[in-house]
Every structure is written in structure tokens, then in C-alpha cells.
Amino acid sequence: MISAAIQILQRHTNGAIRWPELRVGLQLGFLSAVELQSWLRTRGVSGPGAASLLALPPVDDGAFEGALREACLESEGRVPFPGDTAWQQAQDRWRL
Numbered sequence: 001m002i003s004a005a006i007q008i009l010q011r012h013t014n015g016a017i018r019w020p021e022l023r024v025g026l027q028l029g030f031l032s033a034v035e036l037q038s039w040l041r042t043r044g045v046s047g048p049g050a051a052s053l054l055a056l057p058p059v060d061d062g063a064f065e066g067a068l069r070e071a072c073l074e075s076e077g078r079v080p081f082p083g084d085t086a087w088q089q090a091q092d093r094w095r096l
Contacts, residue, residue, distance in 0.1 A: 002038065005025065005030050009093065019071060019076050020076060020080045021093050022036055023069070023090070024091050024094060047075065048070075049073065049074040050074070052070065053070075
């Protein structure tokens with residue numbers, strides 16, 4: 001089942017959710033690790049970073065965050081961090 005937060009973000013972004021939005025959503029508490037993994041399984045993802053993220057227990061800890069960063073890097077070519085432009089853009093997409 002897709003979480004309410006993801007459903008709202010999908011409507012707000014016309015379904016174009018990217019890895020930076022997932023990272024920001026987890027960091028700011030809009031998404032839990034369980035919700036993030038559930039959405040990824042429903043959506044279907046590829047790549048070693050995504051596979052590693054799905055293989056981890058859904059706990060918001062350092063290993064999960066590291067796998068999320070790796071999946072983001074694989075897909076986007078960079079990882080957004082608080083204060084940079086990519087982070088701010090992803091954060092803005094969560095402003096509904």
C-alpha cells in the first residue's frame with residue numbers, strides 16, 4: 001500500500017517523484033523507511049543501490065541512510081545534502 005504522503009507528493013508532482021524527494025521525505029520525517037521501501041517495491045526499481053536499500057530492514061538508521069544515498073547517486077548522479085540547491089528543490093516539492 002502506498003502511504004498518504006507519497007500519494008499527495010505524486011499528485012503534486014504529477015507522479016514524477018525522484019530520489020532526492022525520497023531522501024528529503026525520510027530526513028524530514030514525512031516518510032518512514034517502511035513507506036519508502038513499500039513505494040519502491042510497488043514502483044519497481046533497478047540498480048545495486050536500490051536493491052541494497054530494499055534488502056535492509058526498514059529502520060531509519062545509518063545503514064538505511066547510506067543505502068538511500070547510494071541509490072540516489074546511482075540514479076541522479078549526485079546526492080543532495082541540506083543547504084544545497086538540489087536539497088532545496090526537493091524540499092520545495094514537499095511543500096504542498
